[in-house]
Amino acid sequence: MPMKILDVGQCGFDGPRMSRLFREILDATVDNAATREVAARRLRDGKYDVVLVNRVLAADGASGVELIGALIKSGCTTPLMLVSDLADAQDLAVAQGAIRGFGKAVLDSPKTFELIRKVACGGPANNSDR
Numbered sequence: 768m769p770m771k772i773l774d775v776g777q778c779g780f781d782g783p784r785m786s787r788l789f790r791e792i793l794d795a796t797v798d799n800a801a802t803r804e805v806a807a808r809r810l811r812d813g814k815y816d817v818v819l820v821n822r823v824l825a826a827d828g829a830s831g832v833e834l835i836g837a838l839i840k841s842g843c844t845t846p847l848m849l850v851s852d853l854a855d856a857q858d859l860a861v862a863q864g865a866i867r868g869f870g871k872a873v874l875d876s877p878k879t880f881e882l883i884r885k886v887a888c889g890g891p892a893n894n895s896d897r
Contacts, residue, residue, distance in 0.1 A: 770795040770887045773815045775806045776824030776831055777850075781871060785819075785850075792880050795887075801826035803834050810838070815845050816887035819868065820860075822851035832856060836863035846886045 772795050774785055786797040798813070800806035802824060810818070818838070820831040835847050849860035852870025861867050866886055869879045 770816045770884070771814065772797045772883070772887070773800060773806065773809055773813075773818045773845075774798070775800045775818060775834065776802075776821035776826065776829070778821075778825035781821075782825075785874065788875060789883070793884060803829055803837070806834065807838070807841070810843060810845065817883060818843075818845050818847045819850050819883075820847060820865075822849060822853065822856050832859045832863060835860050835865045839864040846889075848883075848886060 848868035
């Protein structure tokens with residue numbers, strides 16, 4: 768069964784690019800959500816292996832870190848990862864309960880795909896080098 772990813776808050780350029788890479792490299796099914804409300808609804812209605820949240824949601828400028836915190840507080844048990852190149856944003860997301868994510872600068876790196884694969888399969892994420 769293919770991995771199922773929910774990708775939240777990407778812009779019209781990055782979202783399709785990420786979806787294509789995840790389908791091709793990870794053989795994943797990718798659903799997209801532009802806003803917090805759509806993400807919450809998709810999580811209620813379906814099961815995902817991992818949720819990737821952009822640092823700033825392109826549709827409305829909302830904080831991805833705040834979204835991660837709200838999802839965790841609401842009882843979300845799906846692994847959440849922030850998509851950001853900023854180390855301080857990653858630190859804030861981890862403090863909210865996320866798994867340290869990755870930035871778009873390393874989006875097409877084999878390490879990024881391996882990290883997503885490990886997290887989606889419930890394995891430990893050893894990404895201290897990010």
